[in-house]
Amino acid sequence: MKYKDYYQVLGVERDADADAIKKAYRKLAHKYHPDVSKDPSGEEKFKEIADAYQTLKDPDKRAAYDQLGRHQPGQDFQPPPDWGKQFGDTQFSFYDVDLADLFAGLAGGGQRAGRPGATFKMPGQDYEVTAHISLEDASRGTTVDLNLTVPEYDEHGRLHRVPRSFKARIPKGATDGQRLRLRGKGGKGAGGGPDGDLYLNIALHPHALYRVSGHDLYLDLPLTPWEAALGAVVEVPTLGGPVHLKVPPGTHAGQKLRLARRGLAKPGEGDGDLYAIAQIVVPTVLSERERALFKELADGSSFNPRGHFEQEMKNGTRAN
Amino acid sequence: MEREQTDAVWLDDRMALSLAELARCSCLSEDELRELAAYGALVPNNPQEAEWTFSGEMVLTVQAAGRLRDDLELDPQALALTLTLIHRIRDLEAQLRGLRAQLPRRQP
Structure with missing residues (x-):
């Protein structure tokens, strides 16, 4: 698992109080939120900022994060022994999750869809991907291969990132920026809740003519x-x-x-x-x-x- | 191995969604969606009827609303204003793309 310095991501000191963390997050969120930013890498930056804030704004998760120690950003690391037990009853497979998955799955962070044993209905997470297609394919309709890596719980309640691949038929009539829905192709629902949907953004390749x-x-x-x-x-x-x-x-x-x-x-x-x-x-x-x-x-x-x-x-x- | 094949469906005015379906797409409550409609940020197909239906395009609007509410902690009025401004920007961007498409690419 790669280490991310959430304090560095938000631009705050490690001893920053909750108010300073919130202010730093809001400032960055206004700049990089994908619904308002024109920065092409805004979505990726915002995800990192949001992951950092979700962890640091919660005192329990922040304490758990601090217990991971300090590492270089991007450096491979392992949480200390019994770290998962200390901060919740969640079992982790540390090698195929990222830091955000780890903290989303921690006790106190709310029940996450797809987790076995959920006692109430919870819909699965929606996902969004971009399909790059040619003008010719847009005009006559096409089929695209979609390859996703999504967080999922196994039968023992352990969180993993698992690959999912399938083909999506795009009907004729697509144009740049249009969106389609693939029902039930998002994350798995919990407690009998429906699976999430997958949203497909159409991006047309530039054409020579x-x-x-x-x-x-x-x-x-x-x-x-x-x-x-x-x-x-x-x-x-x-x-x-x-x-x-x-x-x-x-x-x-x-x-x-x-x-x-x-x-x-x-x-x-x-x-x-x-x-x-x-x-x-x-x-x-x-x-x-x-x-x-x-x-x-x-x-x-x-x-x-x-x-x-x-x-x-x-x-x-x-x-x- | 043969891959599973799924049909993608357009999110446009040929799709009609109920308020409950729209709420599920966005993680907003039906009350929050009604409030957005009252501020004009969300437009039902049939505002005079008791059971509202919405065009598939509104899925994009309510998803943006859900993200903005959660990520920026906006109240419904600020959310409605933000959505209205985002729509205006999207319309202007579409007009700009249309005008740019008409500009010659190669200079003779």
Whole structure:
């Protein structure tokens, strides 16, 4: 079992009083709570902070923690002999639990679901995992392998971390940030209480071509100046395979061309749309022939894309 | 060995949960949930009826409420205000993601 210095985690001295511990916890909780923090590692940091507070705020658990002695954070250690008996009737298997499991299981910390012999109904703990899937899998539905390590009591009442693996079928229609529930796949209930649920957060892998907004997709569509000016039929990649898109004459940069129902499938019925955003791309290296044609166009065209500058300047002068 | 396979279910408006089911998802009591509804932080599908039902999306709201109550020791009014602000931030983030998706990735 790895040692964690709970005083260091909360940034308090070992002789800090309960008020100082509470203040330190609240300050850190405001910063790292996963429901309010934007720190990507906030959830992990908050778990450590919450574990530290749950132990140090309870005088009995704090005394038990202090009895573990001082070790380097991350260092492997064993509690002193009879430590478990001294602080409760809980039996531990110390090699496959972490420090938080140890203190959650201590007497005085409340009955924990999943413990044999519970005399009242208690639902199992809910768990949450993130499934990273591709856009293509989100659109057509997929199956993901889930591998969890969860705390569970064995038939002798000893706490262990046990691996649980199963497959979860994700129906078509997922998009970034959506959540699904797998009923009864969380922690085991106690005393006849129901098992907890497992919540699945969907995170889409970034795609080389498409950007996602809900169930709509956005794609950059590079066009030559002559395709944009004259109109063209161009091939566009979609999740369902390439399609031909008619680009109207006079298309300008930034214009959105909609391909209806070519986005991500929605849950149930319907599909999002795919938007191709026109980008006018000019060749950086010109052949002699191309240069001559562009020159001919420049000489023969009266088109002035900056005509409004002059007009606005005149308006501005009048306004002054 | 063949792994057990389970169907995942969307938490959206096609799922209807009772107040008791929502309470179980969040570790909040039914009274606490009623108080959150009274402050407008939790919206039933059928506020005029005696037996409320809630969209599956509300599971996320009440779970956040349960965590915030336990971890930050917030009272129901502070909890309702925090949830309302979190919702507003989530909406703005979704709008921002939508607008960012429309920005060109490669510069010609």
